[in-house]
Amino acid sequence: MAAALQAVKGYLRGRVLLLPASKSLVLGRSLESDLVLFGGTVDERHAEIRAVGSGHQLVPRGKKPVRLGGKRIKKAVPLAQDDTFELGAHQFIYHAEAPDSHLRDLDRRLHATPDLERYRMLRKIAANQAEITYLGIDQDTGDRQGIRILKAERQAHPLELRKFIVRALIGLVLGNEYFLEVHGLRTSGGILYAVLDHVESAMKLEQFVREKSPATPLTAIEVSRQLAEILAFARTRRIVVAKRKKSGVLVARNGSVVRVQAFDPTRELERELVHLQVFRDLCESIDVDPVPLVEAGFPEPKNEADARLGQLADEYAEAYSVGRILFHLLTGRGFAPSVVKEVQAAGILRRRDREAAPLYQRLPLKALELLERALVPRHRKHHKTLDSLIEDLGDTAELLLEETVAEDLEEAVDATEPEELDLDDDD
Numbered sequence: 001m002a003a004a005l006q007a008v009k010g011y012l013r014g015r016v017l018l019l020p021a022s023k024s025l026v027l028g029r030s031l032e033s034d035l036v037l038f039g040g041t042v043d044e045r046h047a048e049i050r051a052v053g054s055g056h057q058l059v060p061r062g063k064k065p066v067r068l069g070g071k072r073i074k075k076a077v078p079l080a081q082d083d084t085f086e087l088g089a090h091q092f093i094y095h096a097e098a099p100d101s102h103l104r105d106l107d108r109r110l111h112a113t114p115d116l117e118r119y120r121m122l123r124k125i126a127a128n129q130a131e132i133t134y135l136g137i138d139q140d141t142g143d144r145q146g147i148r149i150l151k152a153e154r155q156a157h158p159l160e161l162r163k164f165i166v167r168a169l170i171g172l173v174l175g176n177e178y179f180l181e182v183h184g185l186r187t188s189g190g191i192l193y194a195v196l197d198h199v200e201s202a203m204k205l206e207q208f209v210r211e212k213s214p215a216t217p218l219t220a221i222e223v224s225r226q227l228a229e230i231l232a233f234a235r236t237r238r239i240v241v242a243k244r245k246k247s248g249v250l251v252a253r254n255g256s257v258v259r260v261q262a263f264d265p266t267r268e269l270e271r272e273l274v275h276l277q278v279f280r281d282l283c284e285s286i287d288v289d290p291v292p293l294v295e296a297g298f299p300e301p302k303n304e305a306d307a308r309l310g311q312l313a314d315e316y317a318e319a320y321s322v323g324r325i326l327f328h329l330l331t332g333r334g335f336a337p338s339v340v341k342e343v344q345a346a347g348i349l350r351r352r353d354r355e356a357a358p359l360y361q362r363l364p365l366k367a368l369e370l371l372e373r374a375l376v377p378r379h380r381k382h383h384k385t386l387d388s389l390i391e392d393l394g395d396t397a398e399l400l401l402e403e404t405v406a407e408d409l410e411e412a413v414d415a416t417e418p419e420e421l422d423l424d425d426d427d
Contacts (some may be wrong), residue, residue, distance in 0.1 A: 003096050005049075005253060010090030011189060024050045027087060028150050029191075030132070032124060040152045041088030050076065055096065058085055070074030080096070111302045113137075119147055119195070126204075126261065130154045131164070135198060144159070144200070146180065146261075149193045158296035161192075166270050167263070167284055170195045170239065178230045180338065187286040187345040199259050205249040209325060212255065212330040217367045217400055220329035226258035228322045232386040234260075235318075238269040240309055255384060267310040271298055293391045319389045323374030326393075330367055331359055340375050347372045364403070369397045422423040 001020040017035070019025070025034035030048040037046065043062025050057040054336035059064040060078040066073055067086040081088040087090075115121070119136040125146065126133040131154075151201040171182030171194070182198040187193070203211070208223070210319040215223070227249065234241045234396050241248060241263045248262030263272070273279050283290035302308040313321075326336040327343070347368055355361060357367075360368055373381045373392060383389040 003094070006093040006095060008084075008091045008093060009086075015171060016095075018055060019049060020051070022046055022051050026061065032121075037090050038085060038191060039089050040155060040190060042152065043088075043091065044151065046087045047085075049079075051076070055079065056094070058083075061066060061213045064088060081358060083427075101231070104405070112274075116147060116191060116193060117186070119145070120148065128262075131262075135193075137357070145183070146196045146197050146198045147193055148196060149191060155192055155296075156299065156374075158293050159299075162293040162296065163265070163270065163291070164192065164194075165282060165286075165288070166265055166273050167173070169279060170237075170263075170265060171196060172282075175238070176233055176241045178226065178233065178258065179263070180245055185282060185286055187288075192288075199250050199252060199257060199261075200256070201253050201258070202250040203253060205258075205325075206250050208251040208253075208255070209328050212253075213329050215255060217330060217364055218404075220326055220399060221367070221393050221400070223251060223255050223258055223329060224322050224326040224395065225390060228319070228327065228386050228390045230260055231318045233391060234263065235312055235315065235386070237265040238312065240264040240266060240312060264309045266312060267298060270310075282354045284427070292293060315386060316384050319383050319386050320375070321384075322389060323371065323383070326374060327371055330363060330371065335357065340377070341366070343371050344379075364400055366399050366403075367394050 005017045005019060007013050007015045007017065024046050026045055027033055027035040027037060027039055028044050029039070029042040033045065033079060041064065043064045045061045046064060048059040048061050049064045050059050055077045056079045058068060058073065058079050060073060064087075064147060068077055069084060070086075081094070081096045083094045084091065085094070088137065116136070118139050118141055121134045122144075123135050124132060125135045129146055131150055133146050133148045135144060137144050150161065150164045154164070165185065168182050168185040171179065180199070183195045183197075185192075185194050205227070212219075214220075230241055230249070241260055248260060250261050251257070252258045274290075279291045283293065301310060307345075327333070327339060328334050332348050333339075342357065343360070346356040349356040350360070350365050350368060365372075369396040372379050374383055374389060376382060383392060386422075
């Protein structure tokens with residue numbers, strides 16, 4: 001009989017869990033653990049059961065204590081028959097061989113299936129200091145969805161918990177095609193999570209810009225147009241987008257779809273929402289007392305980065321940032337201040353039918369002129385608003401598309417040999 005763990009405390013109490021003979025297992029609160037343990041007393045990666053020879057070692061992995069026989073351990077310790085160890089509120093007895101008396105309780109799956117209620121977790125798709133987002137599949141409907149989880153240690157902080165709930169509330173009611181719709185906020189076994197749409201074959205904006213540049217002019221313009229529309233809409237709703245190195249924005253690998261995965265409410269919006277009845281109702285639906293969240297107040301940000309997440313940027317700066325992304329997508333080069341003079345000089349040369357630097361010579365003139373209007377501050381048509389930039393991006397795309405169609409038709413005509421006419425007198 002193989003080695004096993006007998007759970008004597010925690011939600012697995014009464015289960016006997018088989019241990020594979022040659023595989024090491026991670027125990028913790030993360031859904032990527034081999035044995036998922038719920039509750040705020042458990043670290044994401046709390047401990048490891050390491051297979052060594054014919055036995056096992058218990059190895060601490062997190063910051064929270066691992067107790068063996070009631071004493072905290074700080075390094076790998078061999079497990080002996082009937083050793084008892086604790087991970088937070090969970091307690092286990094180690095059996096070198098599972099006793100026959102426990103066979104009826106035997107769980108041959110080790111309870112390692114990473115399920116969260118009806119959702120099966122497939123893989124992690126995003127993470128930051130406060131949250132982890134998994135790709136999950138709804139086992140009732142078969143739909144693939146994002147499962148965003150607030151980390152255990154963050155749930156203990158009223159400000160972090162409140163912001164997570166506020167973001168979910170906004171996602172539930174926003175109703176904009178560019179923002180991933182939130183379908184629900186739920187709690188299970190101490191895990192607080194939101195269910196949201198998932199974009200197949202998508203990558204983060206900064207990854208797309210880095211790996212797909214230079215893109216075709218039409219793709220570069222379309223991605224930039226959608227990003228500008230996202231920022232313009234977000235301003236009307238007092239939502240801060242793309243402040244974390246653009247990590248909250250997803251782009252389909254072919255550049256056809258741009259979606260917002262993560263955002264921050266402005267401090268003013270959050271302050272208004274937490275006093276609404278709908279916020280209290282949402283808190284109560286997940287067994288969270290809204291009163292401490294409201295009473296936590298709105299302390300001043302600890303640093304400049306936190307302050308930026310709570311306020312909208314100047315619209316001029318946002319339009320300029322879209323221009324910088326457009327430049328990278330069109331040229332394959334990262335933006336630098338010297339680029340502005342290069343773009344301006346290249347535009348002048350091209351309009352005079354003179355050769356510009358190769359980087360700018362190969363761009364369609366209309367795309368180069370669009371860059372001028374987006375990046376050159378002294379240009380007479382320089383864009384100072386997102387709406388102005390959006391209109392220009394759309395118009396330029398239409399002109400480029402018309403030129404492309406015309407060129408394709410011309411090539412098709414040139415490639416077609418005219419048929420000789422038979423002018424026989426009998427006809």
